[in-house]
Amino acid sequence: xxxxxxxxxxxxxxxxxxxxxxxxxxxxxxxxxxxxxxxxxxxxxxxxxxxxxxxxxxxxxxxxxxxxxxxxxxxxxxxxxxxxxxxxxxxxxxxxxxxxxxxxxxxxxxxxxxxxxxxxxxxxxxxxxxxxxxxxxxxxxxxxxxxxxxxxxxxxxxxxxxxxxxxxxxxxxxxxxxxxxxxxxxxxxxxxxxxxxxxxxxxxxxxxxxxxxxxxxxxxxxxxxxxxxxxxxxxxxxxxxxxxxxxxxxxx
Numbered sequence: 001x002x003x004x005x006x007x008x009x010x011x012x013x014x015x016x017x018x019x020x021x022x023x024x025x026x027x028x029x030x031x032x033x034x035x036x037x038x039x040x041x042x043x044x045x046x047x048x049x050x051x052x053x054x055x056x057x058x059x060x061x062x063x064x065x066x067x068x069x070x071x072x073x074x075x076x077x078x079x080x081x082x083x084x085x086x087x088x089x090x091x092x093x094x095x096x097x098x099x100x101x102x103x104x105x106x107x108x109x110x111x112x113x114x115x116x117x118x119x120x121x122x123x124x125x126x127x128x129x130x131x132x133x134x135x136x137x138x139x140x141x142x143x144x145x146x147x148x149x150x151x152x153x154x155x156x157x158x159x160x161x162x163x164x165x166x167x168x169x170x171x172x173x174x175x176x177x178x179x180x181x182x183x184x185x186x187x188x189x190x191x192x193x194x195x196x197x198x199x200x201x202x203x204x205x206x207x208x209x210x211x212x213x214x215x216x217x218x219x220x221x222x223x224x225x226x227x228x229x230x231x232x233x234x235x236x237x238x239x240x241x242x243x244x245x246x247x248x249x250x251x252x
Contacts, residue, residue: 016078019108022241024124026131026224026234029071029248031064031119037250038063041070044084068119071248072112079123080105096185111182118226121248122234124241130183132175133224133232142170149174149192157199171231173198176208176221179235184216197221209239 019025033041042050049069056062073084080087081104088100099106109126112119115135122131143166146155154173161169176197195210202208207220220239226232234243 016075017244017246019079019123019125021125024122024129024234024236024241024243026243026245027071027075027121027123027248028226028245029067029119029121030250031067031114031117032060033063033067033250038066038070041066044070044073046085046088064114064119067250068112068114068121071119072110072121075121075123075248076108076110079108092185094186096182113178113182113232115230118230120224120226120232120234124236128183128185128237130179130181130235131224131232132178132182133226133230134171134175134178136167136171136229136231138167140167142167146170149177150198151193151196154196154198168231169198172223172233175231176210176223176233176235179221179233180210180212180219183219183235183237184212203239205242207239207241210235 017025042053045053045066053062053065056065070084073087076087076099077084086104088103089097090100091097096111099108107126109124109129111122111129111131113132114120115133118133118135120131120133122129143159146158150158150173158166158170158173177192177195180195180197181192195212197208197210206222208222210219210221212219217237218239219235219237220241221233221235222243224232224234224243224245
């Protein structure tokens with residue numbers, strides 16, 4: 001099984017870089033893998049993960065869950081130096097997964113997001129990281145939706161944007177907000193309108209400072225290139241960090 005995974009993602013398994021302080025690693029992957037690889041990834045999952053996979057009614061949703069969870073275990077195992085199947089997860093108040101206390105090599109923070117055929121995985125040395133990817137949908141009224149999730153200044157900026165770029169601007173803003181909210185651990189149970197990410201000062205290397213409130217403090221968020229038709233962002237506490245991007249290739 002492990003040799004199969006090595007052959008299917010050889011570049012990833014051999015070349016996972018060291019994760020230093022002050023750096024976030026963002027991995028992109030297809031949420032669909034060859035059938036043999038998907039079958040092998042199932043063997044890396046914990047019993048409760050396999051049970052959850054079986055609850056999906058659609059085969060495509062089941063496969064995407066297996067692949068994204070398997071990718072998480074493979075990459076974490078390389079960063080932490082333990083077998084993928086040995087990883088144990090705990091869950092915070094709003095369901096955000098984290099490495100269970102007492103796990104060898106614990107101390108790394110991670111987050112996962114998927115949309116359509118793409119999955120993004122983010123890692124840093126803590127205390128937290130958030131990642132989000134959004135496929136641009138043509139059937140969404142972005143001006144209407146922005147009234148529920150954007151601050152007043154952000155809604156005005158969106159309304160003033162040229163119609164040809166308005167949808168892209170909406171999803172870029174939404175991905176930034178979601179990345180911060182996921183990093184804080186609240187997800188959509190938090191208040192998206194209070195996380196202002198559009199129109200804020202941006203540094204030369206693309207970091208946008210975000211005030212996440214008295215409880216969470218200042219965060220930084222950066223856009224991630226997820227390809228045409230997608231918007232993505234990664235967020236970490238503070239404003240002194242950089243992001244590096246990598247590709248997990250199941251067909252390598």
